Amino acid sequence: ENLRSATSNMANIIDVTGDGGITKEIVQEGTGEAFPEKGDDVTVHYVGTLLDGSKFDSSRDRGEHFKFKIGMGQVIKGWDQGVATMRKGERAILTCKSDYAYGASGSPPKIPGGATLKFDVELFGWSNENDLFGDGGVIKKVVEESQDWKKVEVGSYARFTYVLLSADGAVLREQQEPIEVVVGNGTEEEALSRALLSMKSGEVAQFTVSPPYKLGQGVDHPEDSKVIFSATLLVHGKIEDLLKNGQIMKKILKAGEGWSNAKDGCEAQVHYSVGSEDGQTQYFTTRGGDPQRMTVGAGNYIEAFDHILPSMKPQEVAQYFVKPELCYTTHDPAPSADIPAGVPLCFEVEIVAVPEGEDLYSMSLAQKLQMGNDRKAMGNEFFKRGALSRAVSFYEKAIKTFKEPPAKGLPPQADRAEIEESKAVRLPCHLNIAACRIKQKDFAGAVEHCDKALQLDGLNVKALLRKGSAQIDLGDLLLAKRDLNHALELEPENVDVKRELARYKKVAAEQDKKDKSTFKRMFA
Numbered sequence: 001e002n003l004r005s006a007t008s009n010m011a012n013i014i015d016v017t018g019d020g021g022i023t024k025e026i027v028q029e030g031t032g033e034a035f036p037e038k039g040d041d042v043t044v045h046y047v048g049t050l051l052d053g054s055k056f057d058s059s060r061d062r063g064e065h066f067k068f069k070i071g072m073g074q075v076i077k078g079w080d081q082g083v084a085t086m087r088k089g090e091r092a093i094l095t096c097k098s099d100y101a102y103g104a105s106g107s108p109p110k111i112p113g114g115a116t117l118k119f120d121v122e123l124f125g126w127s128n129e130n131d132l133f134g135d136g137g138v139i140k141k142v143v144e145e146s147q148d149w150k151k152v153e154v155g156s157y158a159r160f161t162y163v164l165l166s167a168d169g170a171v172l173r174e175q176q177e178p179i180e181v182v183v184g185n186g187t188e189e190e191a192l193s194r195a196l197l198s199m200k201s202g203e204v205a206q207f208t209v210s211p212p213y214k215l216g217q218g219v220d221h222p223e224d225s226k227v228i229f230s231a232t233l234l235v236h237g238k239i240e241d242l243l244k245n246g247q248i249m250k251k252i253l254k255a256g257e258g259w260s261n262a263k264d265g266c267e268a269q270v271h272y273s274v275g276s277e278d279g280q281t282q283y284f285t286t287r288g289g290d291p292q293r294m295t296v297g298a299g300n301y302i303e304a305f306d307h308i309l310p311s312m313k314p315q316e317v318a319q320y321f322v323k324p325e326l327c328y329t330t331h332d333p334a335p336s337a338d339i340p341a342g343v344p345l346c347f348e349v350e351i352v353a354v355p356e357g358e359d360l361y362s363m364s365l366a367q368k369l370q371m372g373n374d375r376k377a378m379g380n381e382f383f384k385r386g387a388l389s390r391a392v393s394f395y396e397k398a399i400k401t402f403k404e405p406p407a408k409g410l411p412p413q414a415d416r417a418e419i420e421e422s423k424a425v426r427l428p429c430h431l432n433i434a435a436c437r438i439k440q441k442d443f444a445g446a447v448e449h450c451d452k453a454l455q456l457d458g459l460n461v462k463a464l465l466r467k468g469s470a471q472i473d474l475g476d477l478l479l480a481k482r483d484l485n486h487a488l489e490l491e492p493e494n495v496d497v498k499r500e501l502a503r504y505k506k507v508a509a510e511q512d513k514k515d516k517s518t519f520k521r522m523f524a
Helices: 002-012 077-085 191-197 303-311 365-385 388-400 413-421 423-439 443-456 461-474 477-490 495-522
Strands: 013-015 022-028 041-050 055-058 066-069 091-096 117-127 138-144 157-166 171-182 204-209 227-237 248-254 267-276 282-285 292-295 317-322 345-353
Touching: 022 077, 077 091, 077 117, 138 191, 171 191, 191 204, 191 227, 227 248, 248 303, 303 317, 303 345, 303 388, 365 388, 365 413, 365 423, 388 423, 413 423, 423 443, 423 461, 443 461, 461 477, 461 495, 477 495
Parallel strands: none
Antiparallel strands: 013 022, 022 091, 041 055, 041 066, 041 117, 091 117, 138 204, 157 171, 157 227, 204 227, 248 317, 267 282, 267 292, 267 345, 317 345
């Protein structure tokens, strides 16, 4: 009888490793056909004993489940390999020789060196980032890794192609033309969003979708059978407000290559189309011919392209929804009479090729001075045209060509020559931005750039004059008086300073009159 019992027990013991290092005796059968895989977060209860039955550890005694990531070396080999053979709900005795436990050194004081250990393990379940809903309803398998780092976010758009297969691999539908959806949180009825949220641009993945889950969002499939959804995510993102003022909104259609955007001064080969804002009508396209050659940041095209090209990477395709003030003008006429004037337009732009260009940090001081002066000259040209925002853009780029002095203390020795020699570019740019801001009635902005000019030249009359003028319009009359009087001391015959002082006196007298009237009413 005892022999029959021992033989029966031996028959129930499974040699997990093939060398007797880990054996498993099933105490309670599990359910389903799935097993935990490497990287899954498993949840167990266990009791650990030596061969003599003495207990050294127990999660049951603590009253807490034990969780670990399987196959990642977080636990002994006996657990990583033994638990991987268990089904959900299974309870088993894992017997682990020392090579699969704590080795020759053991884990003093409870586990001696070279000890064989027994673990009574119950597997409650596991979760996996590829089990999108945590219940096996939608399982992901990566076919081709992405080189990108950012996953799709809720509320973003995603463009993708897909093939829909039955469980036995028969093709149900093939979508070769890219489609686009707005990604939600993903539900049982719209599992497509949850699938897309797990992906990155350029990734190819298969999703096994089991009832009652549905992909939804226009991807229809039989509801009563398992399907395989093989998707290629082309691009995703949120519509970007390029200038932070709503004038240019960007939407990427095809991700570019590399990490660097097109740099100023580089000659880019560009295809572009111009259409209505709703995308329903195309007015003009360069496709079908050679790409246009555009020098990035040169100001040779409409203002929108000053901002569009530096925002793109090589091979990128994007849509830009542009307000009319940045589109075609009398100075920058439309390439086709079909393009209507004074309306928002949609530009679809592709950078076919662009050389890498040179970074500012690798340029010599002479090269930087040349670039800074070129940008200042473009700013002057747009100022003469009355294109003030575009002038400011080029003046700001001229300033940013150079290192600026720190707010406090002396600059590093290596930067001093550049900071000193670049004053001849930075000073007039700050003064000209201040003049633009006054014309645009941005008086606070004018004061800001006058202050920066005065940091470079504390006795600059134009800076004092423009600052005083802006302060009058801001109502800072005492400060205006101080700065205009200082300018007059430096240039007693300056007609512009005298004119602004006269304006100050008139505004101050009117303000004094209002103050007296208000005071009189308060105490009447």
